Amino acid sequence: MQNTDSLLEAVVAAEGEPGREIFDPATGELVGIAPEHGLAELEAAIAAAQAAQPAWAAAGHEARSAALMAAADAVEAHAEELARILSREQGKPLNGPNARFEVGACAAWLRATAATVLEPEVVVDDGQAKAVLHYRPIGLVGAIGPWNWPMMITVWQIAPALRMGNAAIVKPSSYTPLSVLALIKVINTALPAGLLTVVAGDRRVGSALAEHPAVGKVMFTGSTGAGKAIIRSSADTVKRLTLELGGNDAGIVLPDADPAAIAEGLFWGAFINTGQTCAALKRLYVHADIYDAVCEALTAYAANVPMGVGLEEQNVLGPLQNKAQYDVVARLVEAAKASGARVLLGGSPDESGPGYFYPTTLVADIDNENPLVAEEQFGPALPIVKYTDVEEAIAKANALDVGLGASVWSADLDAARAVAARLEAGTVWINQHGAVHPLIPFGGAKQSGYGLEFGVEGLKHLGVPQIING
Numbered sequence: 519m520q521n522t523d524s525l526l527e528a529v530v531a532a533e534g535e536p537g538r539e540i541f542d543p544a545t546g547e548l549v550g551i552a553p554e555h556g557l558a559e560l561e562a563a564i565a566a567a568q569a570a571q572p573a574w575a576a577a578g579h580e581a582r583s584a585a586l587m588a589a590a591d592a593v594e595a596h597a598e599e600l601a602r603i604l605s606r607e608q609g610k611p612l613n614g615p616n617a618r619f620e621v622g623a624c625a626a627w628l629r630a631t632a633a634t635v636l637e638p639e640v641v642v643d644d645g646q647a648k649a650v651l652h653y654r655p656i657g658l659v660g661a662i663g664p665w666n667w668p669m670m671i672t673v674w675q676i677a678p679a680l681r682m683g684n685a686a687i688v689k690p691s692s693y694t695p696l697s698v699l700a701l702i703k704v705i706n707t708a709l710p711a712g713l714l715t716v717v718a719g720d721r722r723v724g725s726a727l728a729e730h731p732a733v734g735k736v737m738f739t740g741s742t743g744a745g746k747a748i749i750r751s752s753a754d755t756v757k758r759l760t761l762e763l764g765g766n767d768a769g770i771v772l773p774d775a776d777p778a779a780i781a782e783g784l785f786w787g788a789f790i791n792t793g794q795t796c797a798a799l800k801r802l803y804v805h806a807d808i809y810d811a812v813c814e815a816l817t818a819y820a821a822n823v824p825m826g827v828g829l830e831e832q833n834v835l836g837p838l839q840n841k842a843q844y845d846v847v848a849r850l851v852e853a854a855k856a857s858g859a860r861v862l863l864g865g866s867p868d869e870s871g872p873g874y875f876y877p878t879t880l881v882a883d884i885d886n887e888n889p890l891v892a893e894e895q896f897g898p899a900l901p902i903v904k905y906t907d908v909e910e911a912i913a914k915a916n917a918l919d920v921g922l923g924a925s926v927w928s929a930d931l932d933a934a935r936a937v938a939a940r941l942e943a944g945t946v947w948i949n950q951h952g953a954v955h956p957l958i959p960f961g962g963a964k965q966s967g968y969g970l971e972f973g974v975e976g977l978k979h980l981g982v983p984q985i986i987n988g
Contacts (some may be wrong), residue, residue, distance in 0.1 A: 525599045526550055529699035540696055543609035543837045544827040546872040552695040555719040557726055560687070564732050566712030567658050567685035574713055575655045575683035579636075582681055586632035588708035590625040596704045597621045604669060604697045605828035605836075609874070614834030615790050624673045624701065630956030631677035636977045641985070648988065653981030655683030656734040656758065660727040662748070664740045665691035665839050666794040666896075669701045674971055675737040676705075676714060682980040687733070688716045689724045691740075693840050728752050735759070735980070739796065742920065742965050760969030760979055763962060765922025766800050766894040768915035769951055770937060771812055772908065772928035773805035780927050780949065781815035785823070787925065787951025789878060792825070792835050793898040794843070796966075797923040799951040801891050802902045803911040809904045813882050816902075817862045820878050825898075827873070838874040838897055847876050847897035850890040854901065859884035864899070886914050894920070908937060916942045921963035925951040 530550040531537030537551035574582065593600065601617040610616040639651040661675035672688055679686045690698035695718040702716045717723055728736050728751035735758040738748050745763040752759060769787065771780070787799035804812045825835035838844040851865050864879030879899040884891060891901045905911040915924060924943035928934040931948065938946040944962040947953060954960055959975040961967065969979050 523599065523602065525596060525700050525703065526603050526696065529553075529696060529703055538692065538695070540607055540694075542606045543839050544873040544875070549603075549606045550696055552699070553718055555717045555723060557723065560717045560719065560723055560726055560730075563687050563715035563717050564658065564730060566715060567687060568732060570710050570712035571655070571657060571683075571685035574680075574685065574710060577683075579681070582683065583632040585708050586628050586677060586681060589705040590628035590632070592704050592707050593621065593625045593628065593701070597625070600624075600669065600697075600700055600704065602829065603700050607694050607696050608665065608668060609828055609836040609839050610791055611826075611828040611830075611833040611836050613831055615786065616834065616836070617828065620667060620670045623670045627670070627673045627956050628677050628705075631681050631977075634681070634957065634974060634977060636682075636974055636981075650986050652984045652986060653682065653978055654984050656980065656982055657684060658733050658735075659684045659686045659980065660730075660733045660736045661686055661688045662724050662727065662736065662738045662740070663688065663690050663698065664796075665693035666791060666796070668694040668697045671739045672698050672701060675739070678971070678976050678980045679735075679737070680709070680714065682977055684735075684980060685713045686715075687727060688714070689727050690716060690718055692718075692720055724748075725751050728757070729755065731755050733757065737969075738762070740764075742967075745967060758979075760971065761962075761967035762796065762960075762969075762971065763920075763922070763965065763967040764894050765796050765920050765962065765966045766892075766918055767797055767923045767925070767943070767951065768941070769799045769802045769925040769927065770908070770911045770915060770941075771802065771804040771808065772926065772930070772933060772937070773807040774929045774933070775808060775812075775927045776929060777808055777811040777815040780812075781819040783950050784812075784816055784927070785819050787947075788900045789820070789823070789835065789898055790952060792838065793847075793900075794839060794896055795952060797945070797952045797954075799900070799925060800894060800896075802900060803905050803914060804902055805908075805911075806904050806906045809882075809902075813862055813880070813902055817880055820863055820880060823878065825875060825878065835878065835898065836875075838876055841874060843896060844874040844876060847895055847899055850893060850895050851879055851881070851899050854881045854884055854888055854890040857885065857888055859888065859890075859901075862902075886917075892918070912937065912940050916940075919964055920966045922966035923947065923952065925949075
C-alpha cells in the first residue's frame with residue numbers, strides 16, 4: 519500500500535476487524551483489506567439513518583442542495599486520491615474515459631442534481647377544483663451498486679435520494695468496496711452524521727437490505743438475474759424499485775454512413791471501460807455495402823489504443839476487473855472462433871503475465887445466433903454482423919429480451935431517427951453510443967429494468983407522489 523494514499527488507509531479494515539483482501543486486477547498486488555460488514559452493521563446503519571432522516575427532510579431543498587454542492591467540492595478536492603484508489607481496485611486507467619473521468623462525473627452529477635428544480639405541479643385548476651402534485655421523501659433508500667463504475671453509479675443512486683430528503687445506505691460490490699468507502703467518506707464531510715452509510719458486506723447483506731421493512735426504496739444496478747432476486751426480496755414489503763439491469767446493446771450502421779468518420783465513435787461506444795459498461799455497444803450490425811470498409815476502419819483505430827496497467831499514464835484500456843468476467847469473455851470469443859468467425863483483431867490473450875488482460879478483439883463474419891452475439895460479453899470483444907436489409911437489422915436488434923440502449927449510425931439524421939423509433943431500448947443514440955447526461959432521463963426497456971434516473975424524472979423516482987386536492 520502506498521504511504522501517500524491516506525484516504526485509502528482511512529477506509530481499510532481496522533486490525534482485528536473481519537476483512538476481504540482486494541487485489542489490483544492489473545498487477546495482482548494487494549490494494550488493501552476491505553472491512554466485511556454483516557447484518558449487525560446493517561441494522562446499526564438503518565437505525566442511524568432513521569434518526570438522521572427527519573431533520574434532513576425538514577431542512578428543505580435549498581439546504582440539501584447546498585450540502586450536495588459542498589460534497590461535490592470535497593470530491594474535487596480529493597479527486598486524484600479517489601482516482602488512484604479506483605484505478606488500483608477496479609483496474610481502469612487513470613486517463614481516457616476512465617478513473618479521473620469517473621471521479622469528475624461524481625462531482626458533476628452531485629452539482630447537477632443539486633441544481634435540478636422539482637416544483638409542485640398544478641394538475642387541475644378550473645375554478646371548481648384544484649389539485650397539486652407534490653413529491654415527499656420516501657424515508658430510507660438502499661443503493662446496491664456494481665463493480666464496473668462503482669463510484670459514479672453510487673452517486674447516480676445517492677445524489678437524487680439525498681436531494682429529495684431521504685437517507686441512504688450503500689451496499690457496494692464485494693469486488694470494489696474500497697472505492698465506494700473512500701468516496702462516501704469524502705461526501706460525508708458535507709452531510710449530517712448517520713444520513714449516508716456504506717455497508718460493505720456480501721450478498722446476504724444485499725438481500726437483507728432489499729428485504730428490510732425500514733427501507734422504502736431500493737436502487738440497483740447490475741445483472742438481470744440479480745435484479746430479479748431483488749424484486750423477489752422486496753416483494754413482501756412492496757418496495758419501490760429502480761433497476762438498471764444488463765443490456766446487450768445493438769448498433770445499426772446504415773449504408774450511407776462514412777466508415778472513417780464513425781470508427782472512433784464505434785470504438786468508444788463498445789470499448790469504454792474495456793467494454794465493462796451496461797450500456798456499451800455489444801453487437802454491431804453493418805450494411806453489406808460498407809461492411810468491409812467499417813471493419814477495416816474500426817480495426818485500424820482499435821489497433822492503436824493502448825491497454826495496460828491503469829497507473830501508467832499512457833494507457834486508456836485496462837484489464838477485466840475479475841477472473842469470472844475474464845472467463846466469460848474468453849469463453850464467448852472461443853465459441854466465435856470455433857464457429858469459423860473471422861477474427862480481425864485480438865482474440866488470443868497472452869496469459870504469461872499478471873492481470874486479467876484480454877486484448878481488444880473484433881470478430882467479423884459471425885452468425886447472429888452465435889453466443890458472442892446472443893449473450894452479453896461485458897468485455898473487450900465486439901461481434902460485427904453483416905446485413906442486407908434494414909428490416910433484417912431491426913428485427914435482429916430487437917430479438918433479445920433486453921433493451922437498455924441502442925444506436926443508429928447514418929449521415930441522414932431523418933433516416934436514423936426513423937430506425938431509432940423502431941428499436942426496443944430505453945435510449946437510442948444517433949451517431950454515438952452510451953453517452954449520458956445528468957439532465958437526460960436514463961432507464962431500460964424489457965428485462966433491462968425499469969424506473970428512470972437523472973434530471974427531473976430521476977428526482978420524481980426518489981419521492982412519494984402526493985396529490986393535495988382542494
